[in-house]
Amino acid sequence: NAGVTQTPKFRILKIGQSMTLQCTQDMNHNYMYWYRQDPGMGLKLIYYSVGAGITDKGEVPNGYNVSRSTTEDFPLRLELAAPSQTSVYFCASNKNRQYSNQPQHFGDGTRLSIL
Amino acid sequence: KQEVTQIPAALSVPEGENLVLNCSFTDSAIYNLQWFRQDPGKGLTSLLLIQSSQREQTSGRLNASLDKSSGRSTLYIAASQPGDSATYLCAPEFNNAGNMLTFGGGTRLMVKP
Numbered sequence: 001n002a003g004v005t006q007t008p009k010f011r012i013l014k015i016g017q018s019m020t021l022q023c024t025q026d027m028n029h030n031y032m033y034w035y036r037q038d039p040g041m042g043l044k045l046i047y048y049s050v051g052a053g054i055t056d057k058g059e060v061p062n063g064y065n066v067s068r069s070t071t072e073d074f075p076l077r078l079e080l081a082a083p084s085q086t087s088v089y090f091c092a093s094n095k096n097r098q099y100s101n102q103p104q105h106f107g108d109g110t111r112l113s114i115l
Numbered sequence: 116k117q118e119v120t121q122i123p124a125a126l127s128v129p130e131g132e133n134l135v136l137n138c139s140f141t142d143s144a145i146y147n148l149q150w151f152r153q154d155p156g157k158g159l160t161s162l163l164l165i166q167s168s169q170r171e172q173t174s175g176r177l178n179a180s181l182d183k184s185s186g187r188s189t190l191y192i193a194a195s196q197p198g199d200s201a202t203y204l205c206a207p208e209f210n211n212a213g214n215m216l217t218f219g220g221g222t223r224l225m226v227k228p
Contacts, residue, residue, distance in 0.1 A: 042218030
């Protein structure tokens with residue numbers, strides 16, 4: 001059971017570089033999310049999507065972009081990496097809200113350092 | 116702004132103790148509330164989900180309660196074991212948040228043999 005898969009697991013970037021964090025889920029979930037987790041803190045929502053072709057900003061969207069061309073994939077792009085974006089990034093998914101007893105499923109995270 | 120607070124931030128107990136982790140939130144209008152476990156260097160695993168119409172949920176040695184009117188949830192762990200050592204995160208879904216979760220800062224639990 002793959003669930004939510006994130007790649008890469010680790011990455012070091014130089015300031016100003018760009019990269020895409022990949023996320024894919026095989027559970028046919030409509031909703032997908034990107035969070036960041038700074039050391040000792042809870043998770044903060046970056047962007048989310050309620051279905052293919054639909055995305056919206058979360059609490060901390062600045063410096064990031066997303067797209068949702070398929071139900072399965074929800075990549076997160078950093079265009080100009082900054083040290084403040086050093087964090088652990090988690091992707092999550094769940095079904096439509098009408099299934100209120102379904103929890104969010106999380107990937108194992110991407111640990112990103114920007115130097 | 117809706118906020119979620121977890122107390123204590125860290126907790127160390129000897130094996131076998133029963134313990135309670137606390138979560139408070141500023142808006143009682145929630146759709147559901149989830150408790151997650153996070154092991155070091157890993158993602159989050161959902162432990163329990165309580166819908167707004169429910170008062171508690173149980174899974175094995177874990178029991179989560181919800182009091183919406185006071186904006187509180189507790190996670191009770193019975194007969195703690197070293198394998199319970201992890202960070203526990205509380206995350207309500209507020210009614211106006213459209214299927215999005217707001218996370219507390221977590222409680223880091225250490226159970227000593």
